[in-house]
Amino acid sequence: MREHLIAAPLPTIRRIPRYLNVLEDFAAEQISFVSATDIANKLGLKPIQVRKDMAFTGIVGKPKVGYKTDELIETIKSFLGWDSATDAFLIGAGALGTALLGYRGFAERGLQIVAAFDIDPKKIGTRIHGKEVFPISKMAELAKRMQVHIGVLTVPAESASQCAHALMDAGITGIWNFSPAELDVPESMTVQREDLSAGLAVLSVRMSEKKQGIV
Amino acid sequence: MREHLIAAPLPTIRRIPRYLNVLEDFAAEQISFVSATDIANKLGLKPIQVRKDMAFTGIVGKPKVGYKTDELIETIKSFLGWDSATDAFLIGAGALGTALLGYRGFAERGLQIVAAFDIDPKKIGTRIHGKEVFPISKMAELAKRMQVHIGVLTVPAESASQCAHALMDAGITGIWNFSPAELDVPESMTVQREDLSAGLAVLSVRMSEKKQGIV
Structure with missing residues (x-):
């Protein structure tokens, strides 16, 4: 506590x-x-x-x-909050989403991705690393039934805002945002941006500074 | 400049x-x-x-x-340094490595993963998202020939240190470390840690603080 x-x-x-x-x-x-x-x-x-x-x-x-x-x-x-498992949804079953669905590290840290959502009819109904892929329209119903409050967002920038609103409407209060987009959501939501470009920027700039003798 | x-x-x-x-x-x-x-x-x-x-x-x-x-x-x-493409190697062709090999976002940001390395004989010689998987023993030769200075490390924690040394011996000077391990490398190397657990920790703690009315 x-x-x-x-x-x-x-x-x-x-x-x-x-x-x-x-x-x-x-x-x-x-x-x-x-x-x-x-x-x-x-x-x-x-x-x-x-x-x-x-x-x-x-x-x-x-x-x-x-x-x-x-x-x-x-x-x-x-x-x-890693002492008990927290269920989460994943939105966007592309390359990154698929990897995160198969990543064992999350379960060790108390995050259990229980279902995936996508707009692609070819993906809907399939299973990725054992997790079923549902249409986005099913999200609100499933979130309520499964008591899920966290969404892992792995969609392209152009779909991010729309998906964030779908998550909000489904009663999700925390978004782990792996998309490069800035999300415009109310203060009541918690958004954690996971920005791979930021990490790449730090690596590039620090390497270049080292080359120039700045650091 | x-x-x-x-x-x-x-x-x-x-x-x-x-x-x-x-x-x-x-x-x-x-x-x-x-x-x-x-x-x-x-x-x-x-x-x-x-x-x-x-x-x-x-x-x-x-x-x-x-x-x-x-x-x-x-x-x-x-x-x-995103105005020209920088070539990089990826080490560890597991779930996360495979996703990063297929992630288009890097190329847009000037990072071109040109080859992957793994210890699994079943993966060696195959292609993942068009990139060939080589044995780690080939790394030094290929790094020299292809003028590669960046390594993207996507191996489990227990192999990270050994792989980091193989990268160093191959003349790699920048490591983008996606493994949860802390790397012990000389100051001349640039290491950028991409720590998914840190992001998950921030999301969990901020959600819990919001629930408790702290933030």
Whole structure:
């Protein structure tokens, strides 16, 4: 449970899954107690950063002893909502959508894609990695019946806005947006943009800066 | 060409591809001049932010006229190195790797995946979305011959470190790391981590904060 009633900063949230990876490695090595310094060293971070981030999950380390590995893993999973499976729909069963349907990493992180939606009649009714593909018109009914609140959006930019509205009408409140489009949705919706071009831009610019001796 | 000899901040670099999307929309609508305010409004940003970010690309807007749309597009593409195609290798032809091999978005952004590598004998010699799959042992020879300096890493966590070293030995200097592993490589390498769990964490935490009335 969250004890802090202030929103966690974005960089903190983004670092927390990395802590979880490191802690799971420690647990696999039967290391029962870990310090913020142990975690920080594995990730090239400062221990104070780790301690500050951990405070947002509600856990407190003991001086000289550190954190109990198992307890910290559970606390982090609960903070991230990864302690129980959350069902999600995927919209857009193209190349990227197909890959995400087959990606085992999500289930490990509590996200279970339970159905896919597409407009292509050739895809509708088929199964991709075991998940049935439905027409978009079925979304509202299925979302209500299956109690789904998260949509993974993997459609081209030109269909993104229309699909986002279909998701909203279906009662979906969180969109994981893999499309390059900017979505114009009400504040009540949570949208997380997964922008591959941003990552590619960072890689290109940093390589070019290194070549020019700027960094 | 970069006129600034200081490294662009990370959030600036990540925003620039979004400016490019918006500018390409303006160009498609035959809008020849755009202001920082026009761009900012489309993205829900402040105009001063857009102006500051643009300065890193080396372009200067004219007061009351703004930027010439086509010129700004060219300047941004040149800043990002997206004005010419850069060849890349993909390592790990699993579900995610296969999707990225078929993803048209990269070519539009100047990244051309020219070959894939895998350890699975059943995949080696086949073609995925037209790209041949080679054994990892061929990487150094092909990187040299094809002048490839970027590797897209889509292997499971347990193989990531070994593959990163194979990339390094092949003369690759930039790694786009889609594996959940932390890579321990020398400073001379540029590594861009594409962390899907970080995005999922942000979506989960923000939805839970909204539910609790924190944000």
